[in-house]
Amino acid sequence: MPVPLSVPCLGDSAIRALIAEWYLPDGAPVATGDAIFRLECDAVAVEVEAASDGLLRHRLDPGALCSAGDVAGLILAAGEPAPPLSGATCRTLPPAGPSLEAPLTPLPFAPRTASASPSVVARPPVTVPQSITGDGGEAAPAPSAALAAAPMLRLTVRLAGANHLCGQLSREWRPAGLAPLIEDVVARAVAMAIAERQLLAHFGDSVSLSIAGAGDEPDTVSAVTARMPFREAVSVRMAASAGSRPDGPVVATITSFAPLGIDDAALWPGAGALLALTIGAPRTGAAFQDECPLPETVATLSLAFDPRWLTPGVAAGLLARIRDLVEAPYALLAG
Known part of the structure; x- marks a missing residue:
């Protein structure tokens, strides 16, 4: 079964950490004890090692912010499919071997977003009259879901x-x-x-x-x-x-x-x-x-x-x- 590469806890003051660097590319073979990626926060920098042998699959890109317990990547056995991601379409890994000529395509991952709460100030919807935008003019695009609240x-x-x-x-x-x-x-x-x-x-x-x-x-x-x-x-x-x-x-x-x-x-x-x-x-x-x-x-x-x-x-x-x-x-x- 897939072995997750989870983000470790870096201390009570480290609410989030940064995926600073992946040492190995997506799809690379790894061995137990190999350094896989580096985490950084305000206080420390930590290298995360592989817990088993297999193929490495990235789930978080370099520069992504993450919290303790988040799955940054997976280690899969040869030919083993990756588990599905919530809210995202997952691809199945082809079997490992010399027949692999093209590089593996990174799996999509679902970005973490915050939901609105009673303390959140929501941006009210705005309708732009045509007299302002002019004939054939376009209003400004709507804000993203994260910034709308x-x-x-x-x-x-x-x-x-x-x-x-x-x-x-x-x-x-x-x-x-x-x-x-x-x-x-x-x-x-x-x-x-x-x-x-x-x-x-x-x-x-x-x-x-x-x-x-x-x-x-x-x-x-x-x-x-x-x-x-x-x-x-x-x-x-x-x-x-x-x-x-x-x-x-x-x-x-x-x-x-x-x-x-x-x-x-x-x-x-x-x-x-x-x-x-x-x-x-x-x-x-x-x-x-x-x-x-x-x-x-x-x-x-x-x-x-x-x-x-x-x-x-x-x-x-x-x-x-x-x-x-x-x-x-x-x-x-x-x-």
Whole structure:
């Protein structure tokens, strides 16, 4: 019977791991003890070995995210058919031997998707009138099933530290005409938080920052990476022309509605992005010291994420790290 190559548990903190590399191709003969593939997570990298002799069949591609117990592949005896996959059509292996001239075709696998829950914010259906699309025009394609119900997380972040940093740097950089904004601090925090996590850094650390234009003015969009010094990121944002777009792909989109006075909003990840973070307009909250209320400036950060790649726990940890960097922002000046 088929011997599964299961993903081992890498620890309580490793919710998901990455199929970093298959050492042997699909259909290759394997022997007991052969190293088959490598798993990676934030903490460790582990090689998974074959438990028996046979033919190797892949079920997860390199770069796929998986959890403990998932079947990454199978080891089959010569001529043994592979078991069917739930929701997918399975092919039968031809008998092994010298008559095999063409390489084996990898088995299809069913991608894991997250279902919507009561805490999920669903995207409402939108009907585009013909007066907008024009005669013969086509409306934008419907979102994928995973993004049609993108999970949302929100938290309140204190801005005292970020405001102090922006004020100090504005004075220091006045000769160069540079003036950082809260949006620059948040964008830098997002890029650094993503780069700190190995599973997310696999997708890159470039994020786009969009500041909503007031009135009929188009948004101003710039790209930020964790490797870019904070001063350079501010310079790039100030040099970006209204309506511009980043040249390359981004792992996250950041949108500020502060110029419009909107203190809470939600956007879905765009094409190719795993995360969409929105910044609400600053508002006055209340902190307490010795039971006395003290006013403080706060803002709402909202995070929508693609559930095909991130679990709620990973997304929540990422958002909490972004909050910590924004509230204690001097770490953002490193690099």
